Amino acid sequence: MTQLILEQALNGLQFGLMLFLLAAGLTLVFGIMDMINLAHGSLYMVGAYLAAAVTQASGSFMVGIGTAMLATALLGALLEVSLLRRLYARDHLAQVLATFALILIANEVVRMIWGAQPMLLNAPDALSGPVSIGGFFYPAYRLLLIGVGVLVAGLLYLLVSHTRLGMWVRAGASNREMTEALGVNVRLLFTAVFAVGAALCALAGAMLGPLLAVQVGMGESILILAFVVIVIGGIGSIRGALVGSLLVGLVDTLGRAALPSLLREVLSPEVASSLGPALASILIYVLMAAILFWRPEGLFPARG
Amino acid sequence: MSERRTTLLEVRDVSKHFGGIYALNEASLVLESGEVHALIGPNGAGKTTLIHVLSGALPADAGQVIFDGNDLARRAMHERVALGLARSYQITNLFSRLKVLDNVTMAVQSRVRDWGSSFSFWKPFSLDSAIVDEAHDLLAQVSLTGLAGRRASQLSHGEQRCLEVALVLATKPKLLLLDEPMAGMGPEESVRMVELIEHLARRVTMLLVEHDMDAVFRLADRISVLVGGRVIASGEPAVIRADHEVRRAYLGDAE
């Protein structure tokens, strides 16, 4: 039983850390630029497709990820300079609609290039099997994801808390006007943040590709989860995004695993096994609604 | 000052802090009905915070506010307005995209005691001619008659401040909280505003927050001085002018 809980906890951790890769960029864009970017999920999708295509062409997963991250960062920067910049001053409705339009466009462009069928992206052979940890097997590839997630979280922490760029970012998230007054080139800062966010999206897409499927529409479902994460964590806060990601990952996975058996204590097995997963999916939204109810600004509000 | 006056507003030991900083520190104040009461003090003394607490925009951390015999502690902003407590804003806060006339009709329409609530879904507003007539009256009082069809955002700053006053007046308050009505005004506009306030003073009790000392001493029946979140003196203008502590803490190093 403890082994099951441990394994599920690892699964939750892996899921949460991947969510964090998406949420980190999203929360900064949201926090600093006060911009709702629904197209964040599309960057994730584009990253995954690029990774799959380059991996197939080059035969190397690493090359695939690297290229995808660079290309997506570039795409993100381009998008920011050409379009999103115009939206910062607009109301949230305009932002939602414009980026919703970007989702439609991105989905169709990807469909035109790569077709409607999912693309196959396999993990490197060396990682496709299990490894033994503490007496049970766990997929090597999922361990890698956990490793990468922890590494990125660490690097982001260093970047945000120990560099000049990070200081500007933090300042921007808590008070934009003040930062501008301090003479920071805010436009360039925004572009840079957006590019980094896009690269993290691509990383998440490429890393999750072998586990899930690289397909049109993959960005939408995970986008909503990323939004849940940053709203829970407090918009603009990297720390909030991390805590929120892990919370959502663990609650979702553990709920999915434990709820059916818990429900079975009270309900018939059939009802329990069908109600369980759905209740688990609701769980994170209940969590979010509850947190917003008690703390309308999330757990770690960035703005003072 | 001969007629008998009753207490309209009593502020008892109200405190409000943000983080560790006390904006209000056991501030106390009494307003009598019919008077124009000015609240002065250096920047950051807590004047606007007090207005916020009185109007219900911010909850007080401690202390009590009694208005017209009612304890305001648990009353929402709109309930306070219904009791007759209205405020203007330091920074112009209008319906900038609406016409000037619509700004005022919205304010007139808010008086549930006269027109009933606005949960009326079918009857066209154009049939409520009494509301529109009153709005025109109010615009005349603040000398904006000719501008009724403009959008509020198209008015000059001074005109917007006058419109602001018209909006507050429209709620027919017993007590008017005026937060720096002359902020950012040119000399001519200021004169107009002073005249307007003088004109209104005959009808309504006012708590006036203002930096313009000439205006304050001309308009106020009584003055309270707020320093460091605490009311250090309260009295008639001549008394305040003479008060040593006030001179030292405030007038002495006036800007």
Add this chain to the structure above:
Amino acid sequence: MGLYASSPRRRVAAAITLLALLALPWLMQTLDQGFYVSFASRVLIFALAATSLNLVIGFGGMISFGHAAFFGAGAYTVAILAEGGVHSAALAWPLALAVAALLALLIGAISLRTRGVYFIMITLAFAQMVFYLIVSLKSWGGDDGLLLLRRSTFGSLDLKDDTTFYFVVLATLALVLLALDRLAHSRFGRVIQSIRENETRMEALGYPVFSYKLVCFVIGGALAGLAGALLVNQSGLASPNLLHWMQSGTLMVMIVIGGVGSVFGGVVGAVLLLLCEEFFVEISPHWQIGLGLVLLAVVLWAPLGIAGLFGWGRSRE
């Protein structure tokens, strides 16, 4: 945006459109294109749903990202009642409206405590909850949705007949639009529009802002529920995808294309979007790129929507 005021010109246009729509079934039968009668019903139903959202977003200024929940609630109410043997429209449709209104009351009462982005997100979260709840309940069809094997009965009217159904839908939409036009010019309508313009000022003027917003939110939800009740009758299926957040997004797209805060904005948007979908999908399967570009252009350069572009939607001030 000023307060909404409809011009005589627009009323004439609306009357002419109504006449044209009355003649549509006859025209289509003559052309042996019965399919388009059913299609037109669908368009008008979506017009109703978009209009209900326009009341909430365009007039009330509440950017709700969970409107599909009410749309779906109405559809499911009718389908579930039919499952239980209740087919009468006179009973099922008002109930659908009531269920959606109740849901909106519940969601609104909690969500309206938050502001701005947080409001957008919490309405989305609630809609997702409803979505997953419906998906999980096997007895209500789960993932597959709930089939409505026969349309509701409505007195002596035969709703199974596409033309009769079309007229019922048309009448419903016309009544709702009339009511909305009255509402926009009523005291309540003026209050919610002013709240959209400056909420804190309305509060300072003594309006119980929360109550007005909640009532507006509930009316919008109820009308969406009515649209859902009609839609399930048109299509014969209450699908969980009706509750999906992309559906909320689509409704938003409709009102932004048609004109936010204009009585006819939802109608114009729904008609344009669904007609485009119907005809362009045959020209290219990738027509959504075009839709995306048009939407971007509208957001960037025509914030009053297509209707605003031609001055249909609102009077020029």
Add this chain to the structure above:
Amino acid sequence: MRPTKCLFALATLLLLGTSVHAAEATSVKVGFLSTLSGPGAGLGIDIRDGFNLAVKQLNGKLGGLPAEVIVVDDQQKPEVAQQIAEKFLKKDKVDFMTGIVFSNIMLAVGQPVFDNKTFYISANAGPSQYAGEQCNPYFFNVAWQNDNLHEAVGKYVMDKGFKNVVLVAPNYPGGKDAMVGFKRFYKGKVSEEIYTKLGQLDYAAELAQIRSLKPDAVFFFLPGGMGINFVKQFVAAGLSSDTQLFAPGFSADEDVIKAVGRRCSACSTPRTGRTTWRTPRTGASLPTSRRNTDVCPHFTPSQGFDAALLIDGAVRDVKGRLDDKEALRKALEAKHFKSVRGDFKFNSNHYPVQNYYLRVIGRDAQGRVTNKTMGTVFTNHADAYVAQCKMK
């Protein structure tokens, strides 16, 4: 005046549209509605290619009449499928419909099709409802009833003496049929029935649950990309050394093998364990397809191929008089073609009675990983619902 102008434009568009459909009965119109995008797309695309291949081999004709096949993607969404079906019936006025992969979509679309007296030839979806009480003269299935393949797996698992099985299927009618079918012939212990969301791709939580249950066999029914992911993750989790994996035929079709087979064969090497992946199926592969299209000679396209041949034979039989529904139905029931996968005949509920075989994934003579047929599980097997069908 603008709105009326718009309407006029619309009317002219429609006028243009009508002239196309003036000619009748000189062609056969087939509405092909299938899942062609998303994770379930593999099956739909295979069936489409099989259907088109047959039409191509018949020189673009069905029953001697020029064939018009309208292919539309249902996006695996019931409400999308419904709209398309309505268009097929009322606008395009098709003579036949076919193509649907998923049973939930079949059930959403069926009633209006039958009400319209249009024949539906199912090349895949075989929901239990249409085999039993809701059986319909306008519904024919050339593949199987949903339960059948699962029954075959159940029987095999039972015969081989497995004692403790976990079942995995998506939460939709086909998934529920699968579980019922399996359990109809497997009478041992089922320690867990796991229902996943249709379209789910990450099975980490389910696999952890399976690990804790320690079954000796897992039966999964996850069509398309879902199955690919499940097998990949099953192997990656290290479960394949202790647990045998069973799946119905289409879960081990060639494209699935291409995606995961390498690993599966790796885990069936003597050193790491006993796993073989056994899948029953019906008949042989589609022999001719490789020459004509890129389609590998696998199983799913043959279903589409058969659907086209069934229509071909029936249209020929009634000599193009497609309006005579009664005659057309009799012609369809008579089934004037021989299936490429071994023959079958229609039962009274219009579902096939046929043999079911067992395949095992292994290496062929050239060392390629592929399916090998091992033996027969059922002979002339019918479905369990036919008794409840009172065909009108």
